[in-house]
Amino acid sequence: MIEMNSFGLLGGDRRQAALADALAQDGCTVCVWGLDGLPLDPKVKRCTPEEIYETCTAIILPLPATADGKTINAPYGDRSIVLDDEFAERMSRKEVYGGRMAPVLATSEKWDAIDIYDYYTREEFAVRNAGVTAEGAVAVAVKEYEGSLLGSRCLVAGYGRIGRALAQVLRAMGAQVTVSARRPRDFAWIELSGCRPIATDSIGREHEPYDIVFNTIPAMIFPRRVLAQLHPGCVVIDLASKPGGVDFDAAKELGIHAVPALSLPGKTAPRAAAEIMKNTIYNMMEE
16 A cells, blocks of 8 residues: 655665665655665664555665666665666656666666656755765775875865865865866866865876875776876875776785775765755755
């Protein structure tokens, strides 16, 4: 039996678990699958996918909704949910929310007739998520770098939302911050924020002795040639979405400490990330 104003959450990580708790605490009916072993609010119901299909009016997929383009991203699930025509048909007459939904939509033409909302494309989500990601990046740096961020020489590759937020946080912590960008107007904003701008395509040619490098660009910005120019002891933290921007094999061979740091909000601040997801979904529902 369909329950009105009910949310069914499929798969995900600690963010999805925290989102379930937050929705339940708001008085919503919440059913989840694929969060085995993660603690949940007593009001959240653990269900099978079939029970969720039958009872829930709104379905929330994780961020990213799929990691392989074939199944729902469910690292804590006891089985796989295949993304195919049958699954899409199950979503008919429902509202489906998720993060980075494009690969899901490519799995069936039936998605064309379904109400789908990608919270990852929303500006309010992107900006707030960038702030949480920047905080997580600093946490990784504190753990991996043997020195202090105060006075450290940091390079932030890329001046998108995460790059801007990260540069601001590092500057506030007393780091000497260089930020790479491609557009002259970004150079002006970088200077105005108290950081030093450089062109992205000049990385590796300026021979600046950085202590920590943060990459936010999802392209191969740090191949072997560039990594070989880094200062000994430099820590490289790759925040970019797959395929990332660091040649980790080359880094290992060169003795450079390179750290992949994907999906940081889910690891370092799941409850804050879940609140951002929840509020964005509420905004989309109101609209």
